[in-house]
Amino acid sequence: MDRKADLPPPAASNHLIRSRGIDSNLTSSSSSSSSSSSLPPPDFLHQAIAAYKRHRPFGGMHGNIKRATRVLVPQTDLQKGINSSSSVTYNEPGKAFPLTRAVLESRKFVSETNDHAENRATVVAELQEDASITPPSVGGTLTAIGDNKESNFELQKVNIDLLADQKKSSIAVSSYQVPSLVALREDEIKKENSTSQSTLMTTDSKMENISSYLHSLALTEPEGYLGTQLEIKDPKLQGHGNIEAFGTSMKYGGTILSENRKEPNHDQCYRESVTRYSVVGSSSATALSVNTGPTIQSTHAHPTAQMSFTTQVSSLAREMPSGSKVLVSSGEQVAVRNDPDWQIDNRHNVHLAEKVNKELHDDANCPPQPPLPNNLSSGIEASHPQPSKVEKSRQKKKYDPNVFFKVNGKLYQKLGKIGSGGSSEVHKVISSDCTIYALKKIKLKGRDYPTACGFCQEIEYLKKLKGKSNIIQLIDYEVTDKILFQAVANDLGNIKDKRIKDDEFIYMVLEYGEIDLAHMLSQKWKEIGTPGWRIDENWLRFYWQQMLEAVNTIHEERIVHSDLKPANFLLVRGSLKLIDFGIAKAIMCDTTNIQRDAQVGTLNYMSPEAFRCNESDANGNTFKCGRPSDIWSLGCILYQMVYGSTPFAQYKTFWAKFKVVTDKCHQIGYEPVSNPWLIDLMQRCLAWDRNERWRIPQLLQHPFLVPRVPKELVLFADQHPSKLIVERISTYWNDPDVSRLCSQLHEVIEKLEKEHKDPTNVPVDSNVS
Numbered sequence: 189m190d191r192k193a194d195l196p197p198p199a200a201s202n203h204l205i206r207s208r209g210i211d212s213n214l215t216s217s218s219s220s221s222s223s224s225s226s227l228p229p230p231d232f233l234h235q236a237i238a239a240y241k242r243h244r245p246f247g248g249m250h251g252n253i254k255r256a257t258r259v260l261v262p263q264t265d266l267q268k269g270i271n272s273s274s275s276v277t278y279n280e281p282g283k284a285f286p287l288t289r290a291v292l293e294s295r296k297f298v299s300e301t302n303d304h305a306e307n308r309a310t311v312v313a314e315l316q317e318d319a320s321i322t323p324p325s326v327g328g329t330l331t332a333i334g335d336n337k338e339s340n341f342e343l344q345k346v347n348i349d350l351l352a353d354q355k356k357s358s359i360a361v362s363s364y365q366v367p368s369l370v371a372l373r374e375d376e377i378k379k380e381n382s383t384s385q386s387t388l389m390t391t392d393s394k395m396e397n398i399s400s401y402l403h404s405l406a407l408t409e410p411e412g413y414l415g416t417q418l419e420i421k422d423p424k425l426q427g428h429g430n431i432e433a434f435g436t437s438m439k440y441g442g443t444i445l446s447e448n449r450k451e452p453n454h455d456q457c458y459r460e461s462v463t464r465y466s467v468v469g470s471s472s473a474t475a476l477s478v479n480t481g482p483t484i485q486s487t488h489a490h491p492t493a494q495m496s497f498t499t500q501v502s503s504l505a506r507e508m509p510s511g512s513k514v515l516v517s518s519g520e521q522v523a524v525r526n527d528p529d530w531q532i533d534n535r536h537n538v539h540l541a542e543k544v545n546k547e548l549h550d551d552a553n554c555p556p557q558p559p560l561p562n563n564l565s566s567g568i569e570a571s572h573p574q575p576s577k578v579e580k581s582r583q584k585k586k587y588d589p590n591v592f593f594k595v596n597g598k599l600y601q602k603l604g605k606i607g608s609g610g611s612s613e614v615h616k617v618i619s620s621d622c623t624i625y626a627l628k629k630i631k632l633k634g635r636d637y638p639t640a641c642g643f644c645q646e647i648e649y650l651k652k653l654k655g656k657s658n659i660i661q662l663i664d665y666e667v668t669d670k671i672l673f674q675a676v677a678n679d680l681g682n683i684k685d686k687r688i689k690d691d692e693f694i695y696m697v698l699e700y701g702e703i704d705l706a707h708m709l710s711q712k713w714k715e716i717g718t719p720g721w722r723i724d725e726n727w728l729r730f731y732w733q734q735m736l737e738a739v740n741t742i743h744e745e746r747i748v749h750s751d752l753k754p755a756n757f758l759l760v761r762g763s764l765k766l767i768d769f770g771i772a773k774a775i776m777c778d779t780t781n782i783q784r785d786a787q788v789g790t791l792n793y794m795s796p797e798a799f800r801c802n803e804s805d806a807n808g809n810t811f812k813c814g815r816p817s818d819i820w821s822l823g824c825i826l827y828q829m830v831y832g833s834t835p836f837a838q839y840k841t842f843w844a845k846f847k848v849v850t851d852k853c854h855q856i857g858y859e860p861v862s863n864p865w866l867i868d869l870m871q872r873c874l875a876w877d878r879n880e881r882w883r884i885p886q887l888l889q890h891p892f893l894v895p896r897v898p899k900e901l902v903l904f905a906d907q908h909p910s911k912l913i914v915e916r917i918s919t920y921w922n923d924p925d926v927s928r929l930c931s932q933l934h935e936v937i938e939k940l941e942k943e944h945k946d947p948t949n950v951p952v953d954s955n956v957s
């Protein structure tokens with residue numbers, strides 16, 4: 189059924205149109221009607237709250253208040269609008285663009301300014317909707333319209349009203365925003381001019397975080413209305429990845445404006461949240477404004493999600509620092525809390541908005557409503573079944589755990605799962621100050637206390653390594669199981685044999701790494717086989733040195749990592765940092781080795797002694813793991829960086845690996861490489877006998893990293909370097925052909941050197957070309 193057909197004709201509000209900066213004569217063709225602003229405020233408030241709770245436009249409850257037309261178009265109609273011949277033809281007659289609803293409307297809106305009479309009614313309807321139901325707290329004026337290149341989003345500029353007192357230079361970022369924009373402080377936003385309609389500009393890298401946040405909201409909160417009216421002025425940002433993030437949020441109906449935006453995917457349905465969010469920044473503090481009011485009811489909106497989103501924002505508002513301004517606006521009026529300095533124009537509206545705020549907060553304690561079937565989502569009263577357990581816990585938590593993590597009272601919005609290890613999940617998150625972190629969540633349920641204590645050990649190591657630039661930094665952590673928390677600090681005592689029964693977790697907020705070495709390597713190895721490919725020695729040196737330094741840092745702190753592998757080196761702002769101290773062990777003061785309770789590590793990188801840790805050899809000597817075990821792992825990583833696979837990769841099963849790695853007589857194969865020092869370096873790390881392995885300070889001085897040509901010449905005064913190299917190579921290959929070739933090479937090098945010293949001494953019949 190076409191719901192649009194059921195709707196009363198749209199009405200316009202001059203008031204709103206003014207606030208949006210649209211010439212009021214554009215509305216002349218529309219029927220006039222009442223607006224919310226014409227209702228006595230308490231009625232408005234009650235209706236707003238009641239409708240909000242019902243998740244449907246309260247216009248519907250009031251005969252003469254018109255519903256928004258755009259949001260009541262069912263998906264099928266939307267699809268029709270997009271896919272069928274009814275696509276909007278724009279500017280260039282005859283050229284049809286398949287557009288999503290959001291784009292269609294934006295263009296209609298634009299078309300109004302272009303005097304496209306046919307679209308005028310729709311624009312009016314949109315304006316009326318805002319006017320009669322929820323006047324926006326911030327008005328915008330579309331001032332520039334781009335061309336209509338296919339698949340681009342044309343609107344290029346939106347002027348945004350200043351919401352707050354000019355003297356205080358507070359800036360309203362947009363009418364529909366997200367909480368994390370609180371970090372968009374005034375010093376990161378320049379006003380283009382000082383009139384009440386100023387164009388926001390931001391060129392700061394915060395944009396990346398914000399866009400990424402929006403992106404995440406688009407992903408995690410499909411019902412959220414993510415339109416953010418920001419003009420992106422910085423050419424660097426145009427076409428940058430973060431624009432894509434905006435593009436994604438636009439899919440959900442936002443009017444985020446930037447040049448050359450890609451057309452949203454038609455498969456994405458158009459959704460809007462009942463609740464709108466707005467953020468105000470001031471010179472002295474940041475503020476969060478929550479614009480309530482059932483503005484739009486999408487046929488696809490998910491009431492539970494809307495509720496939870498509201499709850500999250502309320503919760504975020506509570507999380508904000510005490511100096512922050514929490515604004516709640518109902519309609520275009522804004523109330524300011526916690527800040528006596530804030531200029532308030534209209535006391536009544538402050539009162540009104542505060543009431544709305546209170547209701548909003550009360551709402552967070554109301555049971556969320558179950559989702560309505562799509563076809564019933566507007567106009568039908570939902571029944572209120574008892575809240576489920578999950579819902580109850582959500583109410584208790586006052587934030588949606590599907591969207592946020594709470595660590596030590598701070599909320600972190602999930603941006604997506606990065607990876608999961610043997611015992612944990614790692615998520616990309618964003619904090620309220622728009623910083624991206626990695627959040628490691630270790631599930632404790634079902635684990636015994638000694639194991640859980642082992643997990644906490646990682647926190648101890650990271651605390652010990654705080655401030656070390658080549659170790660991932662622990663920002664915050666929480667152990668939700670209080671018994672465990674105390675046991676770690678004191679003693680396991682009588683809980684040794686007990687298990688954790690409840691849903692308890694360890695949360696660790698960590699510095700975020702962009703990519704790990706494993707992924708970098710797999711990218712690098714795609715180049716293999718391309719014509720002219722050869723090992724990039726400088727690339728190798730650059731990262732090898734950083735790896736050595738990172739491991740040296742922990743060795744100096746008497747910590748053995750025990751699980752060194754490419755995935756545990758993360759690139760953070762261009763530098764490699766070490767992560768995952770899950771199985772690291774501290775070296776006792778009176779020894780250089782560690783005792784292991786169980787076999788640990790990742791097979792391909794495990795040293796012979798790690799395979800046989802704590803066992804005894806034929807002579808009764810115990811295999812112990814210590815720093816050399818980490819050196820072996822580094823050797824395996826270097827081998828992988830040089831050849832593309834670890835030295836024992838061809839042995840697939842555990843036992844095959846065990847056998848070959850623990851076999852003292854097994855010879856690791858080294859294919860020739862352009863720089864023989866590289867082979868020497870690998871051999872220094874992969875010596876079977878752990879006592880023969882070089883230590884990190886030596887490795888940092890190895891000729892591969894520190895070419896010492898003059899020093900070498902002095903050191904081997906009686907030996908020509910080429911001879912030395914040739915000798916070493918022939919030793920390794922022990923092959924007459926290799927020896928012969930090496931001798932020839934040596935002769936050639938000597939000849940060349942003679943020529944270099946005395947250019948007149950060039951043999952006439954030189955076979956050196």
Ligand SMILES: Nc1ncnc2c1ncn2[C@@H]1O[C@H](COP(=O)(O)OP(=O)(O)OP(=O)(O)O)[C@@H](O)[C@H]1O
Nearest residue numbers: 607609610611612614626698699700701755768770
């Ligand atoms: N700080 C971080 N920034 C970005 N990604 C991270 C971060 N920490 C971990 N990861 C990603 O999450 C994955 C798993 O993390 P981690 O290795 O710490 O977990 P684990 O349970 O100890 O894993 P494993 O079983 O491999 O030892 C890593 O391989 C890495 O890709």
